[in-house]
Amino acid sequence: MRPLRVLIVGGGKLGRESARRLVAAGHQVTVVEKDPATAQAAASALSDHVTRGDGCDPRVLERAGIAQANVVAALTGDDEDNLVVAELARRVFGVEHVLARVNNPDNEWLFTRQRGVDLAFNPAGLVSSLLEQEVARDATG
Template identity: 40%
Template sequence: MRVAIAGAGNVGRSIAAELVGNGHQVLLIERDPDSMRPERVPDAEWLLADACELENLRQAHLEGCDVAVAATGDDKVNLVVSLLSKTEFAVPRVVARVNRAENEWLFNEEWGVDVSVSKPRLLAALVEEAVSVGDLVRLLTFRQSQANLVEITLPLEAPHVGKRVAEVPLPHDCALVAIIRGRRVIAPTPDDTLESGDELVFVCHEDAEEATRSVILGKRR
């Protein structure tokens, strides 16, 4: 997979290092010479350029990328990069960083954003996830599909504790994608049994969240 990342600050470099370590091709685009530190991610390509300029993105051959990531610390820049990536270069997947919570509503398909990652929302979700047992916590939103990545930690009294995954009547537009049990990450099969304390991770349409909570926990808010 080839990935272009606009913004080579701490966030952009961290993403690049992780992707390079997983065997992907990564191009970092940075307009500030002081932030150009190729030695930090030596296996990535680096381009000193303003990612808001169409000609610079042509030079970067953005049309050949599978994913574009707008990871700068400026929401206006991230929106422009997202829009250009999608409309001018037809990048299949555009991921954008949201720096200010009040701007989150702008990061949608009209601006070319497939997935937005809000640092304030993500931090809040992580706090909720750390302390919430017996409730549904929304971790991430997939903008195009109105689907969310959600988590439920099973309390001891949950109705399906001890039952097989196949016995859980999940609503339409909801899929169980992982069971986190201690240090293990389990790709669930129909015969796996749910245990108290399991962290269940679902991809779920927002309209199905309440039904999912009711099925898994046997209660409503």
Template identity: 40%
Template sequence: MRVAIAGAGAVGRSIAAELLENGHEVLLVDKAPDAIKVDSVPQAEWLLADACEISSLDEAALQRCNVVIAATGDDKVNLVVSLLAKTEYGVPRVVARVNNPKNEWLFNEAWGVDVAVSTPRLMSALVEEAVSVGDLVRLMRFSQGDANLVELTLPGDAALVGTRVGDVAWPEDTALVTIIREGRVLVPGKDDSLEAGDELLFVAAPHREEELEELLSA
């Protein structure tokens, strides 16, 4: 898989290193000469250019990329890169970094964003996930398809404890994708029973989250 990353700061370089370890091709693009630190990620391709300009993206051959990651520290730049990647080059998957949570509402399909990653929101969600039992926690928003990844730790006095997964009348537009139990990741089958303390991960439409939380709460 070929991935282009706009923004060669600490975040962009870290993402590049992870992707390279997983066997992907990576191109890092940045307009700041001091950001071009080839020795930090020598296996990556590097391009000194403004990722907001069509000529730069032509040089980067963005049409050959399977994924574009807009990872700069400027939300305006990330939105422009996302829009150009999707509309001008037809990149199948566009992931954008949200620096200011107040701008998160802009990072959607209209701007070419398939997945928006907000570091402040993700950190707060992980804190909630670690301490909340019986409360639905939103971990990630998928812009494409209008769905969220949500988590709930099943309390001991929940009505569904001991119930088979296949016997639960789950709300529409929700899917139980994983049960984490005692450190193990389980793919839920219809004959599996829900246990107290299970960490349940769902993909759910936003308008179904309240209904899902009511079903699973004590």
């Protein structure tokens, strides 16, 4: 599999863990994080793959190499930020694949292809559907 260039916006736990796995699999990863302390923590885990800055700022995305990215993942804890990142990635920079995290399930309806989002996922929703499956299996098993 050819290595992908992946740009992750949001260097919290989810962004860091995703980046770590992608790097281990041989992909080129850059993480953008605006909070200095979080960026510091991400940098110590991921060394030179972290750019500090606001990923909603087109200049920061450019500096982080969005023009060469095959995939952009908007993984911040703020739905508005993730939507802005997705929209900029698709409509301004023409990125092929855009993933976005939904934090508040009430906002899920906003994460559409029209806004640049190919795949929206809600971590809380994923966990609860796994739980539901487990419970259902226990009930039938």
